[in-house]
Amino acid sequence: MGAGFAATDRFLAEVKENRLRPGYVLAGDEIFLYERCRQAVIRAFVPAEMRDFCLSDLDLAEVSIFEVLDRARTSSLMAPFQVFFVRGLKGLYTRGSKKDEFAAIEDYFRAPNPQSLVLFIADHLRIPSDPRRMDMEDKTRYDRIRETLGDWCGVIELARVDEADAFKWIVAESERAGVRFEQDAARELADALGADMMLIASEWNKLVLFAGEKKQVTLGDVETMVLAAKQRSLYELTDAISQRDTARALKLLHGLLNASDGGEDSAIGHLYMLARTFRQMLVILEKRVRDSRTIWQALWQGFRMPPFAAEDLIRQARRYKSSREITRALRLIARADLELRSQPPDKALVLERLVFDLTREPRAGAADGSLQYAMEL
Structure with a gap:
């Protein structure tokens, strides 16, 4: 599959094999791929009964990077491992040089807490399915993130998915589910929803449930259930x-x-x-x-x-x-x-x-x- 799926697949493999770096930047606004990464981390490191103690969703518009890093540095008495999803990364790159903030980031990642995982969310970037076509402003922002965080954090590109990759995803997921998804039906689903993976995944799930015991999804099923x-x-x-x-x-x-x-x-x-x-x-x-x-x-x-x-x-x-x-x-x-x-x-x-x-x-x-x-x- 394309760049977006390839990058997230590598990250999912690191999660599964517990080969994670202490920090990552999830770069891009493709929410389907973001949720894929987020849910994999939660399944691996956030037991349901300890969610309140080991999962934090923070926003740099509301808390400072110093507070985020202080919390990451401090081990929890209640949980063996902590996960921090940090939104609002754009704020680190506006209104001044932020020398103190980047110095604090460098200081933390030189000696990170092995019981903490920090994931910065750069969803102010739009990365197209062909990164060579990235908007110049987004490219400048992305290069700046890699220059300042790339040495310490893994950078995962959440690039937009094109229709060809959406089609491949539908076919692959159907095979895993033991359902025969006709190729014309898969193409129609990808085309009709504009390669919007959040919509495609939702409608694919409904179509598979609708298929039931017949284990087959036809073009007629897609036209009847999705496009109306x-x-x-x-x-x-x-x-x-x-x-x-x-x-x-x-x-x-x-x-x-x-x-x-x-x-x-x-x-x-x-x-x-x-x-x-x-x-x-x-x-x-x-x-x-x-x-x-x-x-x-x-x-x-x-x-x-x-x-x-x-x-x-x-x-x-x-x-x-x-x-x-x-x-x-x-x-x-x-x-x-x-x-x-x-x-x-x-x-x-x-x-x-x-x-x-x-x-x-x-x-x-x-x-x-x-x-x-x-x-x-």
Whole structure:
């Protein structure tokens, strides 16, 4: 498979064989590959009964790197091993040279705590399936990370997956599951969902369950189950949000949760798709896309919506007065994402509160620092 899968496969092998370095940078915004790495680490080093003692999700927007390293340096009395997922890495590369911060990082990794694993999440980078096509700004940021952290941490590229690799993944996973997934069906699934691996993995799982004892998925199965109601429900939700229709948006949200096999446990997946859709609207608004003929030039491969949604999404984007309103929405979604990952007692309540915030008119003149977070999801 391609670069993204190859990099994560190497990391998964290191996790399985317990050959880990004391720190890693997970570089890129491909959330499917990130979750693959995260879950492998949790399965290997975070027993369910000790999760509260040995797993920490931190954000450099809220805590300093000095506090993160101090916690990593201090062994836990309750757990034999600690794992730290550290978001907000972008903050280390803005507003000044951060000499003291990088000196502290170097000092820690010269003599790291062998009972701690630190994973920095650089999800402000977008790494395309062909890294040679990386945006110059992203390339500069990525080179800076490798120059400052590459000597101490393993760097895992979470590059976008192209349709060919998505097709190979569907075939390989089907073989492992003992299911015959027709090649035309696999191609249709990869093409229809734009090589979006989070969506593909979710729909693949439903198709395999639907196949049941017949152990076969056909093109007709894909056309019947994937290309219709599920995606349209999401765009109906964003349509209600863009019209600030709270009652309708809540009704559609509950419909999505009830229709999901995982119930409220599918909340992170829904939140991911909501963030993706608002990011698409942000690009549409900033590039002044007016019709579906030009939308494919504005949105890159792997970041496109299904054809049936193009006109709807353009119309929804134009309901917002400025890109600032959409970046405010993205910041609200980012906050909800952090809350969901902290294992709240009621995930559905987190999403309901998010819908209330998204459909509420922003207060005039209110301070909004969302711009710096908008594209980090």
